[in-house]
Amino acid sequence: MHIAEGVLSPAVLGTGAVLTAAGTFIGLRRLDMNRLMTVAMLSAAFFVGSLVHVPIGVGNVHLLLNGLLGVLLGWAAVPAILVALSLQALFFQFGGLTTLGVNTATMGCAAVVAGWCFTALTGILPGSRGLKVAAFCGGALGVLVAALLTACALAGTDEGLVVAAKMLLVAHLPIMFIEGCITMLAVAFMARVRPEMLASRLSGRRGHPCDDVEDAVETPRQERG
Amino acid sequence: MTMRMLRWAAIAALLVFAAGLCGPWCRPAYAHRVSVFAWVNGDMVETESGFSRGNPVVQGTITAFDAVSGDQLAQGVTDAEGRYAFPVPAAIRGSGHGLRIRVDAGEGHRSEWILDAGDIPGSSGEGRTLQAEATPPSGKGYPSPGKGTPSPETPSPSASMPSPPSGMAPPPSGTTPSELRTILSSVLDEKLAPIRRSLALLERPEPGLRDIVGGIGWIVGIAGIVLYFRGRRR
Numbered sequence: 001m002h003i004a005e006g007v008l009s010p011a012v013l014g015t016g017a018v019l020t021a022a023g024t025f026i027g028l029r030r031l032d033m034n035r036l037m038t039v040a041m042l043s044a045a046f047f048v049g050s051l052v053h054v055p056i057g058v059g060n061v062h063l064l065l066n067g068l069l070g071v072l073l074g075w076a077a078v079p080a081i082l083v084a085l086s087l088q089a090l091f092f093q094f095g096g097l098t099t100l101g102v103n104t105a106t107m108g109c110a111a112v113v114a115g116w117c118f119t120a121l122t123g124i125l126p127g128s129r130g131l132k133v134a135a136f137c138g139g140a141l142g143v144l145v146a147a148l149l150t151a152c153a154l155a156g157t158d159e160g161l162v163v164a165a166k167m168l169l170v171a172h173l174p175i176m177f178i179e180g181c182i183t184m185l186a187v188a189f190m191a192r193v194r195p196e197m198l199a200s201r202l203s204g205r206r207g208h209p210c211d212d213v214e215d216a217v218e219t220p221r222q223e224r225g
Numbered sequence: 226m227t228m229r230m231l232r233w234a235a236i237a238a239l240l241v242f243a244a245g246l247c248g249p250w251c252r253p254a255y256a257h258r259v260s261v262f263a264w265v266n267g268d269m270v271e272t273e274s275g276f277s278r279g280n281p282v283v284q285g286t287i288t289a290f291d292a293v294s295g296d297q298l299a300q301g302v303t304d305a306e307g308r309y310a311f312p313v314p315a316a317i318r319g320s321g322h323g324l325r326i327r328v329d330a331g332e333g334h335r336s337e338w339i340l341d342a343g344d345i346p347g348s349s350g351e352g353r354t355l356q357a358e359a360t361p362p363s364g365k366g367y368p369s370p371g372k373g374t375p376s377p378e379t380p381s382p383s384a385s386m387p388s389p390p391s392g393m394a395p396p397p398s399g400t401t402p403s404e405l406r407t408i409l410s411s412v413l414d415e416k417l418a419p420i421r422r423s424l425a426l427l428e429r430p431e432p433g434l435r436d437i438v439g440g441i442g443w444i445v446g447i448a449g450i451v452l453y454f455r456g457r458r459r
Contacts, residue, residue, distance in 0.1 A: 003333030004259065033455055040448035044441045051432060083447060087440040092432040094258050154333050167332055 001064060001150050001168075002050075002088070002103055005096030009156050016102030016153065023078035023108050031076045038197065042069050043080035047087055050094060061175050067142020068183045070111030071118040071135055072190070074201060077111035078104065102153050110145035114138040115201070122202055131191060132184050139183025140176040147172045261287070261328035261338045262425035265345060267414045271310045272338070273422065274303050274328040281307025285330040289314065292323035292339055303328070317345055338425075 008016075031039065042065075049065035069077035082104045088094040095103045121134035151165035190198050259282060261274040270289070274282035287309045289299040298314035317324060324340040400408070 002258065004335040006337070007333050007335050033452070036448050036452055040444050044444045047440050047444060048437060051437065083444055084440075087443055091436045091440055092258065150333065157333075164332055171332075 001107060001146055002085075002095035003099045003150065003153060005098050007157055008099060008102060008153060012153055012156055013098060013102055016099070016105040018101075019105040020078070020082060020101045020108065023075070023105070023112070024082055027075040027078040027080075030074065031079070032200070035076075035197070035200075039073055039076050039080050042072060042077075043084045045069075046081060047084035050088060051092075061171050063182075064107065064143050064146060064175065064179060065182070066107040066111040066146055067114040067139035067179050068186055070114035070142050071138040071183055071187060072197070072201065073111075074115040074119075075112060077115065078108035081108045081111060106149040106153060107142075107146050109149060110142045113145050114142035117141050119201060128188075128191065132188055135187035136180040136184040140180035142183075143172050143176045143179050144169075259285075259328060259330045259334040259336045261326055261336050262422065262428075263324070263326045263338045263340050264418065264421035264425055265313065265340070265414075266310075266418045266421075267411055268313050268346065269310045270299075270313055270324065270326070270340065270345075271418070272303075272308065272326055272328070273425075274307045274309075274330065274336070276330070276334070281305070282328060282330045282334075283307065285328050287311075288327045288329070290325040290327070291317060291320070292325040292342075293320075294322065295325075298324070313345060 046065045046069055049063040052063045053061070066077065066081060069080055073080060082100070085095065085100055085104050085107070086097075089097050089100055115138065118134045118138035121137055122131055124130070125133055147168040148165065151161055151168050154164040155161035157164075187198065259274065259276050261272055261282075263270055263272040265271075272287055274285050274287065276282065282303050283305055285303045285307070287299075287301050287303060288297060289311065290297055296316070298316055299311040301309045301311055303309045314324075321342050323342045324345065326338045326340060327335065328337075329335050
């Protein structure tokens with residue numbers, strides 16, 4: 001999903017840059033400074049995730065982890081992705097500096113959509129199982145939307161929207177599944193270890209499984225500490 | 226609190242470790258970065274295109290342009306090994322321009338490679354083309370014999386052999402200096418092609434552990450700087 005330099009028209013590049021700037025602004029406004037290190041950690045995970053290749057399916061593709069960032073961070077995923085993509089462009093020549101805006105926009109918007117989906121689904125499906133389902137859907141949706149948005153960005157090239165979308169979707173089907181599982185495991189782990197981190201993502205409902213789990217894990221932690 | 230931080234550090238370390246493990250293990254990938262390399266082998270320009278970690282670009286489009294004027298000079302499709310070769314375009318010979326070679330691998334993957342004018346035969350004073358061999362540079366002690374003329378002083382392999390009686394044509398094994406230069410240059414091109422290829426590969430290194438750790442350091446550092454300034458403001 002790293003579109004290289006020189007492929008896209010200036011109009012698409014400009015749109016991507018504007019979207020990224022807006023998303024970064026919103027993300028930084030909504031960012032709770034006490035959670036800054038969490039954002040940095042997940043940004044680092046995104047940065048490294050692109051180096052993990054998954055040798056399944058038609059093409060071997062790399063992890064995106066943008067769904068995970070969206071589920072855990074919401075809008076703050078956009079600045080996190082921007083930082084990670086800038087470093088990838090500088091260090092690895094993945095994508096490029098001119099396409100940074102478009103690449104951040106495709107993956108960042110997908111992350112935000114994944115976050116919305118997660119929040120909405122946890123509202124509909126109660127219980128710890130609902131949490132897992134919501135996390136899986138969020139992680140998979142992040143990849144799906146990113147692939148669709150990348151195809152839209154490529155619509156102006158001679159490859160065309162339909163071909164690009166088909167190729168990207170087929171190649172990313174296994175990744176959708178894998179990232180759904182990763183996000184599910186990460187969220188389940190978070191619900192056990194740091195439930196307060198998830199609380200801000202769960203539309204402020206009381207009586208959520210996380211609250212019970214928090215009480216349950218509090219005791220052993222004190223014994224250990 | 227320290228337990229939590231330790232746990233986070235452990236998760237981060239695990240992620241990095243997993244990436245490092247999977248990196249070399251996983252099969253070559255079809256992802257983010259595509260590279261094209263080109264070198265000259267005799268009168269052919271050979272190109273090789275690959276995604277990061279060595280997977281070849283199959284059925285990618287190679288386009289060659291004049292690096293100065295931007296005219297399209299050649300186009301073709303890569304084979305199963307990501308290779309495509311085309312003859313040095315006539316338009317580029319003697320023009321002193323380089324070649325800009327581009328690969329389009331689909332889904333927004335594109336890369337370019339510049340072949341310097343000095344690498345292209347016939348573009349500079351002393352090229353490796355056959356035409357240039359017809360007049361070997363003076364000062365090297367070569368007589369300039371016509372084809373078929375016997376020349377006992379020729380420093381060719383035939384000189385070490387018993388010299389043929391004068392007035393006879395050289396033996397079949399005998400070669401004139403110009404033919405020898407042609408043969409040598411083609412053999413050298415053949416022998417040097419892998420070296421040129423690996424030199425080209427060296428210019429686009431794969432991300433290493435140092436880059437990965439450095440990048441993570443940058444991210445944590447940026448967060449640290451922001452926190453520092455937040456803390457001062459309070």
